[in-house]
Amino acid sequence: MTAPARYRRFGWLAVLSVCVVLYVMLHLKVNAIHSEVVQAEREIVRLERANMMLETEFLTRSNQVQLARLNRINFGFRAPEAGQFIDGERQLAQFSKPRADNAPAPIRLAGLTSTDAVPAFPKLVSPLTGEPLDAALVEGAPPEDGEVARSRGTRIGLGEGTGQVRIPLASLHGELGQ
Structure with a gap:
């Protein structure tokens, strides 16, 4: 190049x-x-x-x-203005008209006060088994830590410190079939 x-x-x-x-x-x-x-x-x-x-x-x-x-x-x-507001129901009722002749009767409510013995509330029944529930379970008595509650032979495990209850479904399945 x-x-x-x-x-x-x-x-x-x-x-x-x-x-x-x-x-x-x-x-x-x-x-x-x-x-x-x-x-x-x-x-x-x-x-x-x-x-x-x-x-x-x-x-x-x-x-x-x-x-x-x-x-x-x-x-x-x-x-x-402040004078135009009402104080309560009684003052509001003063503004109402008298009841017409053909108006229906007003609904009235009454409370029951009785000294008679009131029947006890029926016992709670399990929707699965049809048997009454334990009183401790209904009243909400807290189980002791680590305790395992027993209900009709079924072991119910309590979650420690979690507030959860674990129920084995296999044991319930056996009870349902009976």
């Missing part, structure tokens, strides 16, 4: 590398400007929403003022 051809090759290589560097710089500049445009658009949208919210609030408040003016001037309405 001759010297001028070599210089020409290096020249083209230098021009190509300068073009690549300029392209990369231009590409980075375009991306930076694109990011700024996107941020500006988001800011515009945010400001438009804030503007719309302020316009809505302004219109709402101006409508409230206009409604208050209409109520006061045209209709004579005012805010309620």
Whole structure:
């Protein structure tokens, strides 16, 4: 290869590398400007929403003022005063009309107060077996730690400190079939 051809090759290589560097710089500049445009658009949208919210609030408040003016001037309405409130049911009942002749009788409630002996509540029965439940279980007597309760030969394991009761389903299945 001759010297001028070599210089020409290096020249083209230098021009190509300068073009690549300029392209990369231009590409980075375009991306930076694109990011700024996107941020500006988001800011515009945010400001438009804030503007719309302020316009809505302004219109709402101006409508409230206009409604208050209409109520006061045209209709004579005012805010309620303390004397306009009632104290209880008796004062409310004073506003009622007398009962009409054809009106149904009012519903009256009465409580039972009796000195007679009230029958005892029936014993709780297990829905699975039909037998009465243990009194300790019904009354909620807490078992001692580590104790295993027994109910009709079925072992019921108590979870220590968890408040959970584990009942083996296999033992219940045998009782259900009987």
